Amino acid sequence: MSYEQLEDWVAAECGEEHRRRAKVLWKWLYRDGHWAESADDMAGISRxxxxxxxxxxxxxxxxxxxSVRTAADGTKKVLFELSRDADMPLSDRPRRLGVVETVLIPHRPGRGGGGEEEGEEGEEGSSSGDEAEGGAMSRSGVSGVSGVSGVSGEHGSRSSSSSSSSSSRSKGGRNTVCVSTxxxxxxxxxxxxxxxxGLQRNLTAGEIVDQVVQIRRLFTDEVGPVTNVVFxxxxxxxxxxxxxxxxxxxxxxxxGAHCSPARTTVSTCGLVPEMVEFSRHTDASLALSLHATTDEVRDRIMPINKKHNIMSLFSCLTHLFPNPVVPRVGREEEEVGRKEEDRAEEGEMGEVGGSGEGHTGTTTLQQSRKRHVFIEYLMLDGVNDSLEDAQRLVTLTAGIACKINLIVFNPHPGTALQPTxxxxxxxxxxVLVKGGRKAYLRHSRGDDEMAACGQLGQVPRLTEKNRAAAVV
Structure with missing residues (x-):
């Protein structure tokens, strides 16, 4: 529930005279180092x-x-049981039960930070560090590839994990929590x-937030504070x-939880009215899962495109995230401007889970950080990965303040799709870089435990009858 709802609940359950105590209760529930599991965990509150x-x-x-499943690279897939809702009709309760999956992508020493998706929602592979770290999908640079490093030129920028710096993140590096909704x-x-x-049910706001709270409670001592949250x-x-x-x-x-808007990213497959509504009501970052540059391909791999096609998506993005025309400046001034923007995006927003000092709030965010959208692009062999696709992506993103994350596809049972x-x-x-776009490669994390991007879920064993329907 929101803080206002908590106030109302306290007043209703404990008496109007206790309404003011909602603030103390709120801090004990969400503030760093508290995360109370019961009333017995709280101090400084009247008996x-x-x-x-x-x-x-x-x-x-x-x-x-x-349960918790840990992959070889340290990525943790955490399974949570959903509780019964006593207020629900008895006939509805069975379908309310289930297991939801959350992923913790921890910092890897010497590899540029947890999640390594600096071009992702919440972080990027270059020095700006504001790309969204895709939960369950790690955006970092290209790890283990010699000769590939971060490149920033007059046209665009390209990054790999080897070029990213985690010094400005937190003492433990970047730790990303990927939550389910x-x-x-x-x-x-x-x-x-x-x-x-299929869709079984929506999670409540409390169930979404509780994923972050419990991950902090369970793993902060082991990996350090959570720095990024991705939906x-x-x-x-x-x-x-x-x-x-x-x-x-x-x-x-x-x-409350004191997460940074710059490092809290919500992803969508492209629900246009909801994208507008989202941008009006929160300063959290937005990521669009695009994954194709033509309606023909996107219709096939993402059915939602038949309702909200590519033209409608980019018309919406042009309105929400316009890229202002910047006067041409000399190289020296350009570099100064880039460094100032990086400092505003990374340093001034504060770390998630921090102590609270220096938190700038919404107003400062709007003044110091240029809003941009993350474009997520899954690389599928022979489907959407031609150089013509790349050039179309350059054209589509013209006039939009965006950062493009190229994602390695993680195969799963029942699919014929393969990574590029x-x-x-x-x-x-x-092609993207030469076209003036900021483009990042996101390295897969946790795939050996089905914790990588696109691998979450509990699916019954496929039969021969429905196996064909599951294959593109």
Whole structure:
């Protein structure tokens, strides 16, 4: 619930005279190092109020830990059981139960930070560090590829994990939490394992926020503070917009979870009205999962395109994220301007999970950080990875303040799709860079535990009858 809702709840359950105590309760629930699991964990609160809390039957967590699976690279897939809702009709309760998956992409020493997706939602592979780190999908540079390094020229920029710096993140480096917003998904994207579940139900705002709180509680001592939050787990976030907006409000509250808007990113497959609504009501970053440059291909791999086609998507982005015309300046002035922008985007927003000092708030954010959208582009061999596709992407993004993340496809059971070979990915990236676009490569993390991008979900064993329908 939001802070205002908590105030109202406290007044209703404990008496109007206790309304003011909602602020203390809020801090104990969400502030760094607190994350109270019960009334017994809280100090500095009157015994009478704690007694009222206990008698109200209030639950401090909406999720119950089921299990943790750790991949070879340290990525953790955390499974949470959804609770029964006692207020629901008995006939509806069984379908309310289920297991939702959350992914923690931890910092890897010497590799540029957790999630390594500096070009991702929340972080990027260059020095600016504001690309969205795709939960379950790690955007970093190209790791293990000799001769590939971050390049920033007068045209565009290209980055790899070897060029990113984590010194400005946090003591432990970048640690990204990828949260789910639905149990299953209704969008039917052909490259996504979660889509095979169908949509079972939306998560509440509390269940979304609780994923972040519990990950902090469970793993902060092990990996350090969470620095980035990405809504890229199970489900289409904007298909559950009310809960997502409330969750963002709670996560970004400086007296609450205190996440940085620049490092909190919500992904969408392209629900146009909801994209507009989202941008009006939160300063969290937005990422568009594009994955094709023609309607013919996008219709085939992303059915939502038949409702919101590419033209409507980019018309919306041009309105929401216009790229202002910048007067031509000399190289020296250009470099100074770039460094100032980087400092504004990374340094001044504060780290997620920080102590609270120096939190700038929404107004300063709008003044110091140019809003941009992340364009997510999954590289599928022989489907959307031609150099003509790259040139079309350059054309589509003209006039839009954006950063493009090229994502390695993670195969899963039941798909015939394959990842684009690295040489072709690099050639694709070069076209974008020469076209003046900021383009980043995102390295896969956690794929050996089905924790990578597009691999979340519990899907029944495929039969011969439905196997063909699951293959593009």
């Amino acid at each position: 009478s109020f704690l007694s009222l809390l206990a008698s109200s039957g209030a639950r401090f967590s909406s999720l119950r830990l089921h 639905q149990l299953g998904c209704a969008m039917g994207c052909q490259f996504c394992f979660t889509a095979k579940m 890229m787990g199970m489900g289409e976030p904007l298909h559950n917009l009310p809960s997502v907006l409330t969750a963002c409000t709670t996560l970004l509250d400086p007296l 070979p690295l040489p072709q990915v690099l050639a694709f990236q070069d």
